Amino acid sequence: MYALAAYLLFMAAALLPFWLASYKKSTLLADSEYRDPGSNHINALRGLAALLVALHHSVFAYNYYHQGSWSLSEGNHFFSTENDYPLILLASFGYVPVMLFFMITGYLFGNHGIKNNGINIPLFYYKRFARIVPQYLFVLVAVLFVSFAMGLKPSTTLTEILRFIVSWLTFGFVEPVSFTPVYRGSLIVAGVIWTLAYEWMFYLAFPAIIAFICLFRNKVACLAVAIITIAAVCKLGVINEKNATLALCFGFGILAALLHEYYPELKRVLVNKLFVLFAIASVVIMVWGLKYKAYSIYSAPMLFPLFISVASGASLLGLLKFMPLRLAGTASYSIYLLHGVVYACIFTWTHLSFIPGVIISLLITASVSMLTYRWVERPFIKQSKKAVYAFTPANAKE
Template sequence: MTNYSIWPSIALIGLCVAMLSVRRRNGFARSPGLSTDGRLEVLDGLRAFLALGVFFHHMSIRRGAVATGVVALPPSTFYAMIGPGSVCLFFMITGYLFWLRIIDSTQGIAWRRIYVNRFFRIVPLYLVAVFGYFIVVLLRARFQTSQPATQTASQIAQWLSFGILSRADPFLGDRNSLSAIGATWSLHYEWLFYFSLPMLWVASKIAKHLSVVLSAIALLSILWRLIGQPECYFIAHFLAGMLACSLIKVAPKIRGDGPARSALAICLLLGAGLAGPQTYDWTVAVLLGAFFMLVASGTSLFGLLSTRGAQRLGKASYSIYLLHGLVLTVVLSPRVLGNFAVQSPYAFWITGAICTMLLIPLSMVSYTFVEEPGIRLGKRICRLLPDVNGPSNAMNLLPPGH
C-alpha cells in the first residue's frame, strides 16, 4: 500500500455508505426536494460521492504539503482528477436542475423566490465555513497582525461576499491556511450561472430549449479560445447538464436503469480518468458529459446511487464539500496528526480514516442545525413575497460547488 493507493479511499467511502445504511433515521431518510417518482434520486446519491471525491483529492494534496512544504497536485492521476472531475459533475448537476426548472415553467418564474432560496441555501453554511477559516488564521497568528486595519477590513469584506468574488485575498495574508476554505472557489461560477438564468429563460421562450442548448454549445466551440481556461470548460460543464435535461425531455424513452447502462457509465467514467491527467480537457468533458447523461436519465450504478447511505450522504454533501477543508487543515496540522501522517502510508491512511470519521458526523450535524434551518427560513421569507409560485422539487437540490 502507498500514499496514493486507490483502495483505502474506496474502502472508506464504502464504510461511510454502509454505516449510514444500517438504520433508518427519519431526519436523513430522504433528501430535501427529492421527487416522489425517484427521477432525481440518483443525482442526490451522485452528489454524495462527488463531495467525498473532492475530500480525498484535497486530503492527498494536504499530505503532500505537510511532507514537502509545497502545495501541488498529487502524482497519482486518480487523486489528481477525482477532485476537479467531481466539481465538473457538480456543475452539470446545477445546469440540469436549473434548466429543468426553466423549461418546465409555463407562465413565468418567480425570480425573487429563486434568488432568496439560493441565498438561504448557500450562505448560512458558507458563513460557518468562513468564520471557521478566520478562527484558524487567528489562532495561527496568535491573534496578532502587522497589516493595516483597512487591509484586514477589505479582506473580511471580500470573504463575506458569499463566494460571488472569484478570489478573495488571504485573511491576514496567511496563504498556508487557504486549505481550510479552498473549496469555496466553485461558488463564484455557481453564482454566475444563477445570474444568467433570466437570460436563459428568455432564450427558452424565443426558441425550443434543445435548440438553445445546441446553439450555445456551437457558440462555445467557436469562442472558447477567447473565453480562456478553465472558464470555457466550466461553461461546457453547465451546458452538458442542460443538454442532458433537454435530451431527456425530448426523448423520455432514454430514461432507464439496468446492469448494461451501469456498466457503460462506469466505463465512461474510467475513460475520463484514463484520458487525463488534465481534467480540463475536451475529451474528458465529453466523457464526463456522457456519464452524466446516463445518470441523469436514471442509471443508478448497479443500485449504488439509490442506497439509503448514499441518499443520506447526498443530503449532507454541501456540508461535506465546504467543511472538509477545515477538518483536513486542523487534523493534518503538524501539531495534531500531520507529522504522524507522513511517517508511512499506513500512518497516512489511519489519519485519513480519522478525518473521514470526523467529517461525516460533523456534516450531518451542520446539515441539521445550519443548512436545514436556512432552507426553512428561505421558504418562510418566500411566502411573504408577492411573486411566489408553486414549489419546485428540482430547485431544492443544491450541488455545492458543490
C-alpha cells in the same frame, strides 16, 4: 493495490457516520428520500462527488501542512512512483466531481425553468441566497476561529482582519487573504470556494439563459447550437478552456433537462445496462486520456452520458441505491466546505501520519456535516420553501 486499499478505507471512513445515521429516523434521512428515482440517484451522485473531492484533497492537504507544497507529488510517499495511475485517479477525483456538481446545477434549474416556462427572478435569488450563504458564513466563522488558533502573523492589524473578512465575503470572486502564516489564501478550505464564484455567475446568467431558450420552438436544437458555439469559440482562443469547459457543464445539465422534457421515451434507453456500461467506459477513457489535465472541452461531452443516465434513473449498477450516499448528498454542501478546515486542524495540531489522519478527518467531516445541515442549512432551506408557497398564485390574492 496499496492505493486501492487506501481509497476504499478512506471512503469507508467517510460513509460510516452516514451509514449509522441511516438506521435512525432523522430530518436528514427524511430529506434524503425522493419519490423520483432520478432525484434519489442524483442526490447520491452528489454525495459521492463531495466525498471524492474530500478524498482528492487529502494528499494535497497532508503535503501542504507537512511539506509546504499544495500538490499531489511533492513529499508524497503514499503511492508507488513506478506507476502513476493512482495519482492520475486521485487527480480525477477533484475535477470530475466538480464538473458533475455543475451539471447537476444546470439540470435542476433547467428542469424547473423549462416546466414553468421561465422563473420568478426575485424568488430564485432569495432561494439561492438562503441555500448558499448561511453555511458559507458558518464556515467563515470557523475559519476565523481556526486562524486565530493557528497563530496570527506578527504584524496582523485590525485592518488586515477586516480585509480578510471582506475578501472571503466575495465568494471566490477575489482570492481570499490569510492572516496566519500556516496557510495561504483559501487553502484552509482546500481552495474550493473558487467554484462558488462560477455558481454565482451561472445564477446571474440563468434568468437570461432560460428566457432565451424559451424563445425557440425547438429548444433542444437551440441549446445544442449554443454548446457547439462555446466549444468553437474556445478552440479559436476567444475564451480559455477552463471557462469554456465549466460553461459546457452547465449547458449539458440544461440539455439533459430538455431531453427529459421533450423526449421522455429516451429514458428507457439511458437506464439500460449497456448504456450505463458505455457511460462508465467513457469516463474511464476520459480520465486515462486526459491524465492531469483537469478541464478540457472534451471532458464535458465524455462525462455527459454518465450524468444523463443517472438523471434518467440509472443507479450505476446499484451503487447509487446505497442509502449512506443519499444522506451524504443531502449534506454534500457542508462536506464540500468543511473538509479542508478539518484537514487543516488535524494535520496542524496532531502528529498523525497520512492514513490515520485522513481517516479521522473524514470521520469528523461527515459527522459535523450532518450537524451543520440540521442546524445551519436546513432552517434556511425550510424558510425558502415557505417563500415559494407564499409566492404561488393561489396565495397571491390572500
